[in-house]
Amino acid sequence: MSSAIINGKEIGQEIRKSVEKRVEKLKEQGIIPGLAVVLVGENPASKTYVANKQKSCEAIGMFSELIKLPEDVTQEALLDQIRGLNEREDIHGILVQLPLPKHIDEEAVIATISPEKDVDGFSPVSVGKMMLGQDTYLPCTPFGVMKLLEHSGIEVAGKHAVIVGRSHIVGKPMGQLLLQKDATVTYTHSKTPDLPSFTKQADILIAAVGRANFITKEHIKPGAVVIDVGINRDENNKLCGDVDFADVADAASHITPVPGGVGPMTITMLLENTVQAAEKKLEQDKAE
Ligand code: NDP
Numbered sequence: 001m002s003s004a005i006i007n008g009k010e011i012g013q014e015i016r017k018s019v020e021k022r023v024e025k026l027k028e029q030g031i032i033p034g035l036a037v038v039l040v041g042e043n044p045a046s047k048t049y050v051a052n053k054q055k056s057c058e059a060i061g062m063f064s065e066l067i068k069l070p071e072d073v074t075q076e077a078l079l080d081q082i083r084g085l086n087e088r089e090d091i092h093g094i095l096v097q098l099p100l101p102k103h104i105d106e107e108a109v110i111a112t113i114s115p116e117k118d119v120d121g122f123s124p125v126s127v128g129k130m131m132l133g134q135d136t137y138l139p140c141t142p143f144g145v146m147k148l149l150e151h152s153g154i155e156v157a158g159k160h161a162v163i164v165g166r167s168h169i170v171g172k173p174m175g176q177l178l179l180q181k182d183a184t185v186t187y188t189h190s191k192t193p194d195l196p197s198f199t200k201q202a203d204i205l206i207a208a209v210g211r212a213n214f215i216t217k218e219h220i221k222p223g224a225v226v227i228d229v230g231i232n233r234d235e236n237n238k239l240c241g242d243v244d245f246a247d248v249a250d251a252a253s254h255i256t257p258v259p260g261g262v263g264p265m266t267i268t269m270l271l272e273n274t275v276q277a278a279e280k281k282l283e284q285d286k287a288e
Pocket residue numbers: 141164165166167168169170171188189190191192195208209210211229230231232262263266
């Protein structure tokens with residue numbers, strides 16, 4: 001059997017085109033959707049992520065502002081910056097690039113972002129609303145995976161989805177979104193004994209582990225849909241996912257590559273959330 005490759009780059013581009021049209025509409029009404037990106041310190045990976053996010057914003061006509069703070073910034077100074085951004089009319093979305101330096105309380109920082117501008121969907125308010133199925137900003141990576149499945153015509157309802165990983169930003173919300181679409185969901189993690197006995201039951205397998213080429217053929221039920229969230233470097237320093245693509249490709253019905261799978265969708269959904277925030281603000285202003 002040979003599997004269909006889910007092309008995240010192509011699907012992402014398609015969605016970005018429709019987001020761009022919404023940006024144009026907002027501009028006609030005098031609004032430029034604005035994203036503020038807060039970067040603390042000099043982490044090279046974070047710098048690359050932030051640069052890509054800014055570039056993607058600008059490519060579709062959105063405004064983006066980088067707030068660069070030194071590694072030794074105090075917690076209070078960082079919170080003050082966020083409070084200031086919460087008040088700004090030209091900023092519709094706020095993103096704080098993680099991880100933050102150890103002396104900063106990450107939870108306090110995220111909780112300070114106004115829920116109306118929490119386009120990463122990480123704040124307790126956004127997470128609570130997502131759990132309750134209420135209107136909110138969905139965390140970009142799991143939101144992107146849902147779009148990949150939808151655009152690839154993969155039915156979720158009634159399927160058994162197994163998630164490997166339970167982080168706050170990927171694994172946990174991923175399971176919730178699949179559950180909301182009527183999948184039966186199993187979470188697995190580092191304390192799960194005999195992992196393959198669970199993953200082999202998956203119609204849809206989501207790998208969000210952070211370990212290079214960790215998922216192999218022995219984890220897969222033939223014909224499963226395999227979504228690889230991981231972004232890792234292998235022993236040759238080559239970019240790779242959590243799934244051993246070459247080993248698994250023949251067994252899966254659909255599979256996402258790394259790069260070019262889930263990665264491009266994460267930024268796409270950030271753009272989507274920011275435009276949504278600007279649209280909501282416009283509606284609110286009109287109603288007042
Ligand atoms: P975390 O390190 O926060 O979480 C990893 C999860 O994997 C944990 O829940 C951990 O379990 C579990 N795990 C670790 N080892 C095993 C094991 N041997 N067996 C089963 N489960 C295990 O990572 P993230 O969720 O933040 O990210 C996961 C991957 O996705 C990374 O490669 C990251 O770079 C990538 N990523 C990609 C994005 C994209 O845009 N494509 C966006 C965000 C992340 P436990 O909880 O027990 O420790």
